[in-house]
Amino acid sequence: MDTLTSATEWFTTPWSFAFIQRALLVSVVAGVVCAVLSCWMTLIGWSLMGDAVSHAVLPGVVLSYMFGLPFAAGALVFGAGSVALIGVVNRTSRVKEDAVIGVVFTAMFALGLVLISRVPSQTDLGHILFGNVLGVSDTDIRQILLLGAAVLLVIWYKHRDLTLYAFDPVHAHALGINPRLLETLLLGLLSVTVVVALQAVGIILVVAMVIIPGATAYLLTDRFERMLLISSAVAVLAALTGVFTSFHLNVSTGGTIVLTQATAFALAYLFSPRHGVLWKSRIARRLRAHTPTH
Amino acid sequence: MNAAIEVTDTTVRYGDVLALDNVSLSLPPGRVCGLLGTNGSGKSTLLKTVLGLVPADHGRIRILGHTSTQARRKGLLGYVPQSEQVDWAFPVRVRDVVMMGRYGHMSARRRPRPADHQALAHALERTHLSDLADRQIGALSGGQRKRAFIARAIAQNARVLLLDEPFAGVDKRSEDHIIELLRQLGTEGHTLLVSTHDLAQVPALCDQALLLQRRVIAHGHPAHVLHPDNLTQAFGTPTDQEDRAWTR
Numbered sequence: 245m246d247t248l249t250s251a252t253e254w255f256t257t258p259w260s261f262a263f264i265q266r267a268l269l270v271s272v273v274a275g276v277v278c279a280v281l282s283c284w285m286t287l288i289g290w291s292l293m294g295d296a297v298s299h300a301v302l303p304g305v306v307l308s309y310m311f312g313l314p315f316a317a318g319a320l321v322f323g324a325g326s327v328a329l330i331g332v333v334n335r336t337s338r339v340k341e342d343a344v345i346g347v348v349f350t351a352m353f354a355l356g357l358v359l360i361s362r363v364p365s366q367t368d369l370g371h372i373l374f375g376n377v378l379g380v381s382d383t384d385i386r387q388i389l390l391l392g393a394a395v396l397l398v399i400w401y402k403h404r405d406l407t408l409y410a411f412d413p414v415h416a417h418a419l420g421i422n423p424r425l426l427e428t429l430l431l432g433l434l435s436v437t438v439v440v441a442l443q444a445v446g447i448i449l450v451v452a453m454v455i456i457p458g459a460t461a462y463l464l465t466d467r468f469e470r471m472l473l474i475s476s477a478v479a480v481l482a483a484l485t486g487v488f489t490s491f492h493l494n495v496s497t498g499g500t501i502v503l504t505q506a507t508a509f510a511l512a513y514l515f516s517p518r519h520g521v522l523w524k525s526r527i528a529r530r531l532r533a534h535t536p537t538h
Numbered sequence: 539m540n541a542a543i544e545v546t547d548t549t550v551r552y553g554d555v556l557a558l559d560n561v562s563l564s565l566p567p568g569r570v571c572g573l574l575g576t577n578g579s580g581k582s583t584l585l586k587t588v589l590g591l592v593p594a595d596h597g598r599i600r601i602l603g604h605t606s607t608q609a610r611r612k613g614l615l616g617y618v619p620q621s622e623q624v625d626w627a628f629p630v631r632v633r634d635v636v637m638m639g640r641y642g643h644m645s646a647r648r649r650p651r652p653a654d655h656q657a658l659a660h661a662l663e664r665t666h667l668s669d670l671a672d673r674q675i676g677a678l679s680g681g682q683r684k685r686a687f688i689a690r691a692i693a694q695n696a697r698v699l700l701l702d703e704p705f706a707g708v709d710k711r712s713e714d715h716i717i718e719l720l721r722q723l724g725t726e727g728h729t730l731l732v733s734t735h736d737l738a739q740v741p742a743l744c745d746q747a748l749l750l751q752r753r754v755i756a757h758g759h760p761a762h763v764l765h766p767d768n769l770t771q772a773f774g775t776p777t778d779q780e781d782r783a784w785t786r
Contacts, residue, residue: 287628404648408638411628414619415690418589419642420611466674468629 258491267377267487270388271501274444275453275479277392280399281437282458283471284430287410291455292342293327293431296349298438298450300326302356305372305442310363316387316439323435326352375446375498377487384443392440395433406430407468444483445498453479456505463512463519478508540603542567542698542729543588548597550583557583559753560597565731565746567602567697570724572744572760573733575772579750581733582620585700588731589617601698609698613642616696618687620703626676632686633671636661639693661693665719681712688719699723701732705739717743737764 258264285294304322308315326348334344360369371379380388399406405426408416413423434454441450457475465471486501514522543565550558558580565571573581586592588599590606601609609615616639639661640654650658662668665685670678678686684704691699701720705713717739720730724745732743740747740760747763749755749772756768 287625401647404641407630407634408641408648411625411630411635412619412638414589414591414617414623415638416641417591418610418615418617419613419694420607421641462629466629466677467631468634471629 271444271483273392274441275483276476277395278441278453279457279475279479282454286458294454295451296345297323299349300352306359319439327431373446377444377497449498449502452502460509460512463516544600546598549595567729568727569745570730572740572747575750580752614697616691616694616699618701636689636693639690657693661689665689680707699730
């Protein structure tokens with residue numbers, strides 16, 4: 245009985261704090277939006293692009309604080325701007341895409357660092373880099389809910405085209421559906437999603453949120469619809485674990501969220517029924533045992 | 539009447555490399571044309587140029603009297619990709635892939651209507667994939683995979699089909715099955731341009747053949763095109779032939 249009571253209290257005590265409720269709302273919403281998009285990111289192989297966009301928004305966030313604008317405004321301009329810049333440099337130079345991505349996102353991040361050193365001290369670099377989900381303002385929450393809903397709505401409307409683009413862009417082209425337009429849409433969604441998740445886990449760890457849930461789900465199923473459900477479930481679970489654990493143990497919320505996601509990935513990697521390494525090696529061993537040796 | 543595929547004096551360069559040199563080709567509707575040549579002879583480039591994926595330096599492409607862009611918007615062009623270009627681990631089922639053939643017939647949200655489900659069922663039946671419709675695409679054999687993509691073109695009701703190496707990685711029985719299916723599509727008035735580096739299927743499959751080595755070496759009846767003099771020009775001297783992929 246005592247254990248049951250203390251287990252219940254483990255959840256109810258933090259729940260009585262308004263800042264915990266807000267943190268839960270933000271990390272669950274950001275987690276689910278990221279998780280849904282992560283299914284396409286994983287399948288196309290855009291993890292480096294996710295890393296790039298998240299780092300490149302830093303100068304935008306700093307400038308927004310400087311001019312008293314909503315942080316999303318500057319972040320969106322710089323996120324989308326660097327994606328466009330990557331595209332232009334990639335098409336017009338002989339340098340390979342991964343190098344172009346590396347150059348652009350580190351340059352943008354560096355610009356952000358330089359800007360922040362000239363800005364009055366109320367902007368906390370630590371909060372931007374590592375998230376500050378326990379201290380989100382009402383304005384932040386409104387922005388996150390609005391942008392998150394917009395991303396999910398666009399994905400709901402265009403998900404079949406996005407999957408077509410991820411699976412076979414040449415077929416899209418053959419049908420007169422412009423694959424570059426779909427690519428631009430998906431990159432736009434990535435920029436907005438990064439902004440949504442920024443408050444929860446910060447710039448550095450955002451890329452984890454747009455890759456790990458999808459990658460975990462990909463190990464567990466061969467059906468795209470189930471992939472969406474599994475990755476969302478992983479994100480919700482990680483958000484709850486992250487917020488409650490960080491309350492009790494006084495550790496970084498963003499860090500705990502991403503660690504929980506990574507643990508889910510590790511479990512899927514090892515124990516997934518069809519694609520896990522342990523299962524596969526067991527099948528291989530059994531096959532070897534049944535094959536007569538010459 | 540308009541030719542199904544009409545390529546006139548078309549030249550394509552990749553930087554300094556000449557990929558297609560003044561290629562012309564006219565294919566009436568309902569014909570099956572084999573596109574023959576070694577690896578690197580420009581077969582894939584020609585298919586991509588007809589599809590509008592690769593811009594031509596100069597020349598003219600018409601599909602049933604339309605430009606490539608118009609033909610694509612009207613859903614006239616179907617494409618069956620090379621196996622290497624497909625991500626077989628992608629979480630889509632056979633029915634999802636075939637349904638993608640219908641997207642040009644749907645509204646912006648691509649929500650299938652009864653007519654689309656009918657076309658899907660019909661295409662699966664014709665390619666004998668109805669029982670495998672719920673399999674993940676990579677859980678099919680080599681021949682079944684090819685048939686799934688042909689089914690997608692059937693569901694699309696593409697009048698002109700471009701097939702890139704449809705016999706690669708396919709066993710003999712499936713090969714006969716695919717040849718029969720493609721012949722039927724030709725008889726129904728579809729026009730097929732089929733690239734292959736393997737000459738064995740050409741007599742059974744094609745009404746016409748086009749031998750390519752960056753330029754057109756021979757075009758016409760398969761027996762004429764497969765004449766040793768032409769083959770030597772396209773594939774090199776007979777002593778070289780052992781090194782060529784098509785002799786394997």
